[in-house]
Amino acid sequence: MLSGRDNGTYSTGCISYCASESEVKVGDGKGCTGLGCCQTSIAGGLSYIAFYFNVDNNPSWNYSPCSYAMISKEDVIGNMTFARRIERGAPLVLDWAIRNNGTCPPALSSGENGKQQQQAACVSPYSYCLNATNGPGYFCNCSDGYAGNPYVSNGCKNVNECDPSFYKENYPCIGGKCLDTEGGFKCKCNFGRKRDSKNSHICQPVLAKPAIVVTATTCAISVLSIIFLFLHMEREKRKLREFFKKNDGQLLQSMGIKIFKKKTIEKITNNYSTIIGKGGFGLVYKGTVGNDQKVAVKCPNPISVDTARQNDFANEVSIQSQISHKNVVRLLGCCLETNIPILVYEFIPRGSLYDVLHGNGDDSNMTEHKLSLDVRLGIAIESAEALAYMHSSASQKILHGDVKSSNILLDENFTPKVSDFGISRLLSIEKDHTKFVIGDANYMDPMYMKTGQRVTFGVVLLELITGKKARYEGNESLPLNFVKSYMTESRAREMFDKELMCTEEVNCLEMIGDIAVQCLEEDVDKRPAMKEVSEHLHLARKEFMQNQGKISCEEADEIAIDFPLSHQLSPA
Structure with missing residues (x-):
């Protein structure tokens, strides 16, 4: 039997029988089932435990006059025989409490440094009182973040939750770094993570894994693009420097x-x-x-x-x-x-002489103009002066390699401007021609393929007085046909521009035709110099203006003094 309350309100027990020694079942490993031994559970909330035995005509006393009783933890006695328990012992867990005043006393005011102190047994700062669950009384625990003995002064010490020896395998900060604090710890989240809204000790990724992959890929592509762009810019700068030097x-x-x-x-x-x-x-x-x-x-x-x-x-x-x-x-x-x-x-707003004379099929806004002989003479004279200047007014002669009507541009007043010096050549001052074949083949018929700007300028003069292209009516050659007509009973007149065929203009046209034919001479030594071409064109204009009554005889004589040449050209 077992009792445990001072007021005698609790007792419990169990009964076992043993008719003979052979029936004792205490060593066969079957536990206490009522033959030789018995067991029972004990209630909580007891103030003491007392055993006593009631023997009623028990024959076992004849061979075993002793009785035994023991207390052990309930979950470890199932398959252990009573004899084994006696020999080896069994674990016992004491559920105890302090019962001076029955329950937890009220807390005192905060002590030094704000440390809360308890009455009675809970004397350590950072400790607290808990009421017992099995009967009256209380016991003490250290506060969260502290460990030690709450029943002695300063017995509860701060626990370093960030120490591996404390947390073992379970790191307290998931996705972050653990920082110990007094009575606890805090987590500093790693880069790319943020504190979980429900648990401050867990750091969740700012972006989901798919988003991280996309972001990382995008960043990698961006970085590579910037690198490639930088390399491309450097390469372009290097090319610009090379071009500048070249x-x-x-x-x-x-x-x-x-x-x-x-x-x-x-x-x-x-x-x-x-x-x-x-x-x-x-x-x-x-x-x-x-x-x-x-x-x-x-x-x-x-x-x-x-x-x-x-x-x-x-x-x-x-x-x-x-x-x-x-x-x-x-x-x-x-x-x-x-x-x-x-x-x-x-x-140069009016475009080329070619466009003005012949129009330009590629540009609907460019149509041929009706040019008077006076304007055409001015274009011829000033173009010749420009070419003569290049021959004589520089330290080196400049031979324009591509004189043609499309390379003579006209401004608002039909003033000519020679252009396109891409294939021009510099010659020593003593030379006046080159053997290098250059220029537009339309202005250099095979019979005249002997290079020199006087040949091509002769073709320009023919364009001005005939209004025809260098290649006209399919594949007809203007210089070749004009020279043939010129040599055949002076039939060149038939090729003159019909708009210029009035009586006063024919003589001037013939003079210009003479100059053009001389420029087209196959023998380079028989061609006039560009300065002579310019002078004779001036004389042709003087005669034309005198016939037109635009200048007096005295003015005509002044022009003759400035350009003292006869109307007939002599070889250069």
């Missing part, structure tokens, strides 16, 4: 030629929006610089311009830098940031 940029700058940036050219031409000319070299665009000054921007096409002609653009810059004449198109500057230089010229 195109003699330092030399041109020292000569006073303005150097434009490629971006400036794009701005000048409004991103190359207005085309005003085109040819085998590329395209010419209209543009605006400074205070609304109109310019023509000549852009080579690297695809259509072969390697042999790429140097013509640099040559054109070099040639034009040595020319300053009112009848030569003025070079304003160039861009050297391309493989082939881009040239910027003054804008």
Whole structure:
């Protein structure tokens, strides 16, 4: 039997029988089932435990006069025999409490440093009292974040939750770094993570894994793109420096030629929006610089311009830098940031002499003009003066390699401007021709394929007096047919422009025809010099103006004094 309350309100027990020694079942491993031993559970809330045995005519006392009782933890006695328990013992868990005043006393006010103190047994700061669950009384525990003995002064010590020896395998901060604090700890989230709204000790990724993959991929692509862009920009800068050096940029700058940036050219031409000319070299665009000054921007096409002609653009810059004449198109500057230089010229509004004489089928706004003989003479004379200047007024002769009507531009007043010096050549001052075959084949018929700008200028003169193209009516050659007519009973008159066939003009046309034929001489030594061509054209205009009554005899004599040559040309 077992009792446990002072007021005698609790007792319990169990009964076992043992008729003979052979029936004792205490060592066969079957536990206490009522033969030789018995067991029972004990209730909680007892104030003491007392055992006593009641023996009623028990024959076992004849061979075993002793009785035994023991207390053990309930969950470990199932398969252990009573004899085994006696021999080895069994664990016992004491559920105890302090019962001086029955329950937890009230808390005292905060002590030094704000440490809460309890009455009675809970003397350590950072401790608290708990009421017993099995009967009256209480016991003490250290507060959360502290461990130790709450029943002694300063017995509860701070626990370092971030110490591996404390948390073992379970790190207290998931996705972050643990930082110990007094009575606890806090978590500092790693980069790319944020504190969980429900648990401050868990750091969740800011982005979901798919989003992280997409973001990382995007960032990687962006970084690579920036690197490639930087390398591309460096490569472009290096190319620009190489082009500048290749195109003699330092030399041109020292000569006073303005150097434009490629971006400036794009701005000048409004991103190359207005085309005003085109040819085998590329395209010419209209543009605006400074205070609304109109310019023509000549852009080579690297695809259509072969390697042999790429140097013509640099040559054109070099040639034009040595020319300053009112009848030569003025070079304003160039861009050297391309493989082939881009040239910027003054804008000549009426286009080329070719377009004015013959019209331009590619441009509906360009139609042929009715030019008087006086205007045509002025164009011929000033063009000849420009070519004569290039022959005689420089330290080196400049031989224009491509004189033709499409390379003579006209301004608002039909003043001619010689252009396109791409295949021009510099000669020593003693030479007046070259054996290098250059120019437009239409202006150099096979029988005249002996190079020289006087030949091609002779074709321009024929265009002015006949109104015909160098190649007309299919594949007819103007210089060849005119010379044949000139040599056949002076039938060249039949080829003159019908608009100029009045009596006063025929003689002047014949004089110009004479000059053209002399320029077309196959023997280079028989051709007149460009200065002589200019002088005789002046005399032709004097005679024409005198016949027209536009000048007096005295004025005509003054012109004759300035140009003292007969009407018949002599070989140069």
